[in-house]
Amino acid sequence: xxxxxxxxxxxxxxxxxxxxxxxxxxxxxxxxxxxxxxxxxxxxxxxxxxxxxxxxxxxxxxxxxxxxxxxxxxxxxxxxxxxxxxxxxxxxxxxxxxxxxxxxxxxxxxxxxxxxxxxxxxxxxxxxxxxxxxxxxxxxxxxxxxxxxxxxxxxxxxxxxxxxxxxxxxxxxxxxxxxxxxxxxxxxxxxxxxxxxxxxxxxxxxxxxxxxxxxxxxxxxxxxxxxxxxxxxxxxxxxxxxxxxxxxxxxxxxxxxxxxxxxxxxxxxxxxxxxxxxxxxxxxxxxxxxx
Amino acid sequence: xxxxxxxxxxxxxxxxxxxxxxxxxxxxxxxxxxxxxxxxxxxxxxxxxxxxxxxxxxxxxxxxxxxxxxxxxxxxxxxxxxxxxxxxxxxxxxxxxxxxxxxxxxxxxxxxxxxxxxxxxxxxxxxxxxxxxxxxxxxxxxxxxxxxxxxxxxxxxxxxxxxxxxxxxxxxxxxxxxxxxxxxxxxxxxxxxxxxxxxxxxxxxxxxxxxxxxxxxxxxxxxxxxxxxxxxxxxxxxxxxxxxxxxxxxxxxxxxxxxxxxxxxxxxxxxxxxxxxxxxxxxxxxxxxxxxxxxxxxxxxxxxxxxxxxxxxxxxxxxxxxxxxxxxxxxxxxxxxxxxxxxxxxxxxxxxxxxxxxxxxxxxx
Amino acid sequence: xxxxxxxxxxxxxxxxxxxxxxxxxxxxxxxxxxxxxxxxxxxxxxxxxxxxxxxxxxxxxxxxxxxxxxxxxxxxxxxxxxxxxxxxxxxxxxxxxxxxxxxxxxxxxxxxxxxxxxxxxxxxxxxxxxxxxxxxxxxxxxxxxxxxxxxxxxxxxxxxxxxxxxxxxxxxxxxxxxxxxxxxxxxxxxxxxxxxxxxxxxxxxxxxxxxxxxxxxxxxxxxxxxxxxxxxxxxxxxxxxxxxxxxxxxxxxxxxxxxxxxxxxxxxxxxxxxxxxxxxxxxxxxxxxxxxxxxxx
Numbered sequence: 001x002x003x004x005x006x007x008x009x010x011x012x013x014x015x016x017x018x019x020x021x022x023x024x025x026x027x028x029x030x031x032x033x034x035x036x037x038x039x040x041x042x043x044x045x046x047x048x049x050x051x052x053x054x055x056x057x058x059x060x061x062x063x064x065x066x067x068x069x070x071x072x073x074x075x076x077x078x079x080x081x082x083x084x085x086x087x088x089x090x091x092x093x094x095x096x097x098x099x100x101x102x103x104x105x106x107x108x109x110x111x112x113x114x115x116x117x118x119x120x121x122x123x124x125x126x127x128x129x130x131x132x133x134x135x136x137x138x139x140x141x142x143x144x145x146x147x148x149x150x151x152x153x154x155x156x157x158x159x160x161x162x163x164x165x166x167x168x169x170x171x172x173x174x175x176x177x178x179x180x181x182x183x184x185x186x187x188x189x190x191x192x193x194x195x196x197x198x199x200x201x202x203x204x205x206x207x208x209x210x211x212x213x214x215x216x217x218x219x220x221x222x223x224x225x226x227x228x229x230x231x232x233x234x235x236x237x238x239x240x241x242x243x244x245x246x247x248x249x250x251x252x253x254x255x256x257x258x259x260x261x262x263x264x265x266x267x268x269x270x271x272x273x274x275x276x277x278x279x280x281x282x283x284x285x286x287x288x289x290x291x
Numbered sequence: 292x293x294x295x296x297x298x299x300x301x302x303x304x305x306x307x308x309x310x311x312x313x314x315x316x317x318x319x320x321x322x323x324x325x326x327x328x329x330x331x332x333x334x335x336x337x338x339x340x341x342x343x344x345x346x347x348x349x350x351x352x353x354x355x356x357x358x359x360x361x362x363x364x365x366x367x368x369x370x371x372x373x374x375x376x377x378x379x380x381x382x383x384x385x386x387x388x389x390x391x392x393x394x395x396x397x398x399x400x401x402x403x404x405x406x407x408x409x410x411x412x413x414x415x416x417x418x419x420x421x422x423x424x425x426x427x428x429x430x431x432x433x434x435x436x437x438x439x440x441x442x443x444x445x446x447x448x449x450x451x452x453x454x455x456x457x458x459x460x461x462x463x464x465x466x467x468x469x470x471x472x473x474x475x476x477x478x479x480x481x482x483x484x485x486x487x488x489x490x491x492x493x494x495x496x497x498x499x500x501x502x503x504x505x506x507x508x509x510x511x512x513x514x515x516x517x518x519x520x521x522x523x524x525x526x527x528x529x530x531x532x533x534x535x536x537x538x539x540x541x542x543x544x545x546x547x548x549x550x551x552x553x554x555x556x557x558x559x560x561x562x563x564x565x566x567x568x569x570x571x572x573x574x575x576x577x578x579x580x581x582x583x584x585x586x587x588x589x590x591x592x593x594x595x596x597x598x599x600x601x602x603x604x605x606x607x608x609x610x611x612x613x614x615x616x617x618x619x620x621x622x623x624x625x626x627x628x629x630x631x632x633x634x635x636x637x638x639x640x641x642x643x644x645x646x647x648x649x650x651x652x653x654x655x656x
Numbered sequence: 657x658x659x660x661x662x663x664x665x666x667x668x669x670x671x672x673x674x675x676x677x678x679x680x681x682x683x684x685x686x687x688x689x690x691x692x693x694x695x696x697x698x699x700x701x702x703x704x705x706x707x708x709x710x711x712x713x714x715x716x717x718x719x720x721x722x723x724x725x726x727x728x729x730x731x732x733x734x735x736x737x738x739x740x741x742x743x744x745x746x747x748x749x750x751x752x753x754x755x756x757x758x759x760x761x762x763x764x765x766x767x768x769x770x771x772x773x774x775x776x777x778x779x780x781x782x783x784x785x786x787x788x789x790x791x792x793x794x795x796x797x798x799x800x801x802x803x804x805x806x807x808x809x810x811x812x813x814x815x816x817x818x819x820x821x822x823x824x825x826x827x828x829x830x831x832x833x834x835x836x837x838x839x840x841x842x843x844x845x846x847x848x849x850x851x852x853x854x855x856x857x858x859x860x861x862x863x864x865x866x867x868x869x870x871x872x873x874x875x876x877x878x879x880x881x882x883x884x885x886x887x888x889x890x891x892x893x894x895x896x897x898x899x900x901x902x903x904x905x906x907x908x909x910x911x912x913x914x915x916x917x918x919x920x921x922x923x924x925x926x927x928x929x930x931x932x933x934x935x936x937x938x939x940x941x942x943x944x945x946x947x948x949x950x951x952x953x
Contacts (some may be wrong), residue, residue, distance in 0.1 A: 003363060009855045010774035017767050017826050019783050024823045025789040028797040035799065044803070091684055105688045105937060108695075110946065111935035112928050113884035115901045119908050119924040120694040123701065123917055124714065136713040168691065172943055225793050228886035232905055245885075249795045254891065259799060266795040277791045281784070310953035315859070344846050365852035377843035390861070430832035450843075 021222035029270065036263035038105055044259050053264035063265065066243040068274075069155050073244065074223035076159045077166075081219055082212070085162065085170025090200060092171070093178050103175070104166035114165065118232025121161040122148065154234050158226070161233055166222060170215050177211035178204060213280065220276050224269060245269045293356045295320045295478045296341065296446060301350035303336055303502075310336050311502045314350070318480070318495060323472050326482045327489040327579040328499035329525070334482045335450055337499070341480060342448050343367050355445045368553075370439035370455030371448040374455060376431045378423035385410075385419040409441045429460045438473070442483045453488065465491060486526045490514065498522045517645060520652035523574045529622075532580070534615040535649070536573040538564050547573065550611040553634070557594040561641050563656050572653060574645035577609065580621035582629070583636035599627045612637070702726060702922035709917055721743040725918035729926055733919050735906035738895065742923050745903035749883055751931075752814050752899055756821040763822070764829020764874060765867065769859050771830065772837035773845050774796065783834065790827035797824075798891050805892060810896035820892060821882045829874050832945070836870040861945075869941070876938055877945035880931050900927045 037048045039183055109117065122165060123149040124130045125188050132145040147153035181204050189199050227246035234242040236251070243251075245265055252264035294317040303311035318324045326334040339345040341352065343364035351360045359367050370391075378387050386393075388409060389402045410416045413433045423431055430453065439447055449468075453461045464533045469492055472479055483489055489496050490510045498505040498521075499512060506518035517523035523531045539546040547562035549557045563569075583593045599618070600611040603625065610621045610629045621637055629635050646655040702725050704718040712719070731741035771783050772902060801820060802811070810816030840863070848858045889899040898906075904927045908920045935942050 002661070003361075004361060006854060010770045011776060013766050013855075014770045014779070014782060017763060017830065018787065020823055020826065021782075021786050021789050024797065024801070025792060026785070028800040029792065032796050034801060044799070076938065088684075091680055094680060096680075100803075102684055102688055104936075105691050107938065107939075107943065108935055109691060111880060111931045113886065113901050113904075113931070115886050115905050116924045116928040117694075119904065120698050122908070124694060124697055129709060129917070130714055137713050163905060164691065164694065169946055172946065176701065219809040221791065225795075227795075228901070229726060231886070231890075232908065235909060246795055249798075250887075250891070253799055253802075262795075262799060266793070266798070269793045270796045273791060273793050277788075281788060281791070339846075342846070342850060344849060345786065364846075364849045369850060371847065371850045373843040373847055375841050375843050377841065377847035379862050381862070390848075390853070393850045394857060409738070438847075442851075 032263045033264055036261060036267045038260060040259040040263070043259040044257070049226065053260040054268075057261060057264050057268070060261075062240050062243060063245075065240050066245050066248045068267075069242060070224065072155055073158055073162070073226070074220065077162050077223050078216060078219045080159065080163050081167045081170050082215055084167040085215065086174050086205075087173035088167070088171040089178055092175055103172070105169055108168070109165045110169045112165065114226075114228035115232045116163050117161055118229045121157065121164070122233050125160075125249070126155055126249050141157055148234060149238055151238045154238060154242045158230060158233060161224075162226065162229055165229075166219065170219070173211055173215050173218075174208070177208040181207050217277060217280050224273055224276075245272075294318060294353070295322070295355055296324070296480065297353040298341070299351045299353075300339065301337075301352060302348045303333075303340055304348045307549050309502060311340070313506060316497055316504070318478060320477050320478050321492045322478055322560060323492055324478075324480045324497065325489040325493035325495070326480065326499060327484065327486055327526075328435065328505075329524075329607060330484055332499040334497075334499050336449055336502075338448055338480060338482045341446075341457065342371055368445040369448055370442040370444040370446075371450065372435045372439050372452045374451040376423070376435040376452075376455075378431055378434055380423055383420050383422060384415065384426070384434050384437075387423065387434055388441050390483055391438065391442055404440050405443075408423040409437045412440065413437050428456050429464065432456065432460075432464055436468075440471075440475075445478065447477055447479040449479065451482055451484065454483070454485070468492065468517075482547040487528065490526070498525065500525075515643070516654070517525065517574070518654050520574075522648050527576060529577050529609065529620050531645075532614075532617070532619045533573045533577050533647070534573045534575070534617055535617060536571055536615060537570055538567050538569055540565065549573070549615045551594075551596065552599075553597050554595070554605050557596075557614070559592050559639065559641060561590070561644065562644065563641075563644070567646055567655050568648070570649045572649055572652075573615075573645065574647060575639060575641075577620045577622040579643040580619070580642040581638045581640075582610075582621075582623045582627050583638045585624060586638040586640055588640060588642060590644070591638050591640050593636050593638050595634050596637045597634050601627075601629050601631055610635070621623075657853070665833045668880045698921045698925055701761065702729075702918050702925060704918055706914070706916060706918060725916070725922040726926075728916070728919045729907070729922035733923060734910055735898075735903045736895070736910055742900060742903055744925050745898050746926065747813060748897060749900040752817050752821070753879055753882045756818045756825065756882050757875055759818070760825035760829045760878055761871065761874050763826055765833045765864070765871070766859070767826065767830040768833025768835075768837050769863055771834045773840070773842060774855070776839075783787055783830070786827045786830055787831075788827075789824070790831065794824065794887055798887075806930045807859075811896055812892065814897050817888060817892055817897070817899070820888050821885070824888075825881065829878060832870055832874045832877070833867070836867065840866065872938065872941045873945040876934055876942050879934060880942070880945075883931050893913075903927075 017152060034046065034048070035044050036053050037050060038045050039047070039049050039052065076194060092102060096102065125145070127133070127146040127149060132143060135143040135145070148157045185203060189203055194202070226244055227250065230236055230242055230244055230247050236243045236247045245268065249265040249269065251264050252258045252265060297317045298314055301311060301314040302309065314337060316324070321432050326337060328334050336345060340347050343359065343362060346362060354367055354369070379390060382390065385406055389406055392402045392405065406419075410419060413432065413436060415433050415437060418426060418430055418434070423434065426434065435452070452468075453464050456464060465488060470579060472492075481492060493510050494507060495507065496510055496513045500521050506513060506522045513522060513526055517526060517531070520533060523533065534549055537548040539548060544560055544562065546566070547559040547561055547564055549559070551557055596612040596629065598610055599613055602609040602611070606625060608623050608625055608627050608629070610623050610627060612619050612621070623629065647653065648655055673828055685717060700716070700718055701709060703720050703721045703723070704712065704722065706726070708719060729742055731743050732739060733741045735745070757819045767786075771779050805811040805820075808816070810819060844862060845858055853861065882902060885899070886901045886905070889902045890905075893899065904923050907923050
């Protein structure tokens with residue numbers, strides 16, 4: 001008996017977590033998928049009616065805006081954060097004496113809640129008393145910077161704040177990558193007389209391809225899940241100008257009482273995440289078992 | 292006396308791959324059994340099976356006369372020394388050694404007494420309060436041995452315990468293990484890929500390849516009468532010369548014909564070769580080939596060979612020639628007159644010769 | 657990495673090198689300003705009076721330092737109809753984060769120990785499934801979780817939020833510990849088994865004492881995640897049980913009365929203080945967690 005227990009103890013220890021994951025992740029995804037195929041409104045109903053919720057979703061201008069915003073925000077956020085992160089990492093890699101301090105400064109926003117970040121930037125960007133007023137106060141009377149309340153530009157303020165929050169983290173990733181490049185290869189290149197910038201472009205950066213991929217995955221994931229920042233910075237407004245799928249889903253679920261729409265929009269979000277993450281995880285796990 | 296360890300037709304599979312096939316080994320109390328073979332031959336898996344760290348797929352395993360086939364490691368009355376030493380990193384040396392006793396609820400006084408005994412036996416008294424991280428490789432090795440010794444088990448298991456040490460320390464520790472075995476009279480099973488370790492330590496050697504036992508025997512049996520080409524090639528350094536040859540049956544005598552790089556084939560006579568097939572592999576160790584005049588005896592026969600290479604190695608000089616299309620190494624004295632490119636008379640001691648089948652590789656004589 | 661800075665090719669003139677170096681430092685300083693500016697503005701604004709905010713400049717230091725805004729933010733600001741400041745919600749967050757962090761870390765440690773050191777058939781599949789759970793957008797579980805909490809009678813309670821954070825934290829904590837424990841040679845467990853120790857004894861006596869660094873990383877990661885969470889907080893709490901992030905958002909976006917920017921900023925800093933403190937004190941571990949949590953699967 002104790003023999004049996006000893007042999008099965010590891011499985012029994014893992015079992016509760018496994019069951020929890022099965023139920024609360026996969027089961028719940030299943031539930032949401034199911035409900036997304038029904039006519040659920042305020043309360044969930046379980047008779048399947050095909051893809052009507054998805055039809056409604058794709059016909060909704062608000063969802064259209066949300067997806068467009070996600071595309072604009074995601075693309076800009078990822079590209080800017082990666083470029084900025086790489087640039088900062090390379091600059092910091094040049095034997096900077098105060099590297100520790102500078103790194104700390106660049107990275108601290110990552111410790112903040114998106115709500116805090118949103119609150120801070122909302123204040124800084126508000127036209128009445130923020131940057132616009134300050135620059136006008138310096139004598140540039142015609143200076144205008146009202147993006148946060150301008151429906152055409154509000155989405156870019158989300159990009160601005162998100163980049164501020166996350167680019168330091170990308171820098172940390174890249175910096176770690178730069179430093180993990182085999183020193184002997186670099187020495188060999190130096191002995192061959194290859195200039196520093198060529199060493200970066202031809203040797204170091206190409207060898208960091210996995211880090212680029214990781215950074216991309218993390219940022220894409222952050223972009224799709226972005227919710228708090230929008231709520232705090234613009235509240236999705238003006239109007240629906242800065243709605244993202246996450247805020248759309250939340251609004252449908254908790255203020256509009258439209259569970260069917262909430263479920264179908266959540267499923268679309270998950271499909272987008274899957275499309276990005278699954279190939280990555282698959283290759284990661286396969287590389288691991290092969291090695 | 293009943294065998295202390297008795298393994299009968301043991302099998303081990305991982306899924307559909309067979310790791311160990313039909314293993315049958317038994318040793319008497321006081322034996323030093325060495326499992327030797329190239330990496331991946333299953334020797335460590337076999338040791339883990341003996342320890343109970345890997346379940347067995349088929350067959351039985353008895354330790355001290357008791358069936359231990361499905362018993363957990365802690366109840367097998369064994370102790371084990373690992374390749375990486377596997378010292379508990381956060382515990383002091385003393386705690387490492389006494390951990391097993393503490394887990395088993397042995398009283399503090401006994402723990403202290405045994406710890407003191409073992410520490411003095413291994414001369415590690417001054418290390419008892421240190422952490423493993425503060426020890427050198429050799430010291431860690433001693434502590435790992437101490438952890439095994441303190442248990443006073445029926446069977447000691449060693450999993451390549453010396454392979455992480457540098458060459459000099461390895462030789463030192465090897466003789467210490469040998470001494471320990473002699474003073475304790477304990478039964479030991481020892482895994483290594485190093486055939487010299489196997490030869491020096493063992494009272495009994497098991498040579499393995501691909502999960503199958505190739506030969507079991509005393510070191511001299513294994514060395515002098517290898518059971519097949521694999522064992523012949525694996526045991527001994529430099530390796531046994533394995534020369535393709537043709538046997539011509541000639542009435543009461545048998546002629547052995549070996550081609551040379553220059554001139555007509557060499558022809559030897561050996562009555563032992565009677566009745567062998569026409570094509571064989573002839574096995575002769577380097578030390579059984581000498582310069583003519585330096586080896587005498589019944590089976591010694593001489594032949595002129597072209598010297599290809601001369602490698603002085605201090606006490607000996609290795610002289611390489613080409614016979615039967617193979618490089619053949621002879622172990623000659625340091626002041627040999629061999630000169631590369633010239634021919635020299637070699638003395639072959641055919642009393643030591645082994646014949647192997649070209650097909651199966653099995654020993655024929 | 658090799659010394660790149662040291663070996664600039666000789667062809668480059670010395671003057672050019674010095675100029676380049678200056679440019680580098682200036683650029684680094686400009687970026688430092690970009691990252692520090694919002695914090696600076698938050699702090700200075702929180703120390704100004706409303707009058708000064710209206711008349712003065714965003715980036716100016718306060719002419720007269722006043723802590724009134726901090727007092728209001730802590731104990732007087734209105735989150736909707738309630739006007740008790742951030743204080744009760746701050747303690748809600750503490751009450752919520754401490755047990756959730758402890759439980760999820762402990763479970764993660766045990767899971768990681770099993771997956772890394774007691775491999776059994778299917779363990780890798782289970783690990784992959786758990787890992788995958790880290791990546792789902794939580795929107796996809798919000799609706800069923802809300803119903804489940806309702807059925808369990810945990811809707812709008814702190815224990816309910818603890819439950820949610822533990823469930824969705826396990827994936828990451830398991831990942832951290834698993835990746836730490838796979839680097840420990842499996843011979844250690846074998847040696848301990850031969851020594852007679854059982855599953856829990858080996859964990860307790862050998863693995864746990866080894867785990868301090870990864871425990872710190874995991875605790876910091878979990879604490880930051882849970883403290884900064886907004887989505888679960890806003891979805892599964894009700895008036896009185898909200899965590900500090902939700903309360904902060906309510907203060908900032910409450911439409912009643914005059915907009916008190918100084919109070920908003922003070923409240924934001926208060927909400928950010930615990931995680932900032934962790935970052936300043938244990939930045940090394942914080943970064944390690946971030947990188948481990950995102951790079952290695």
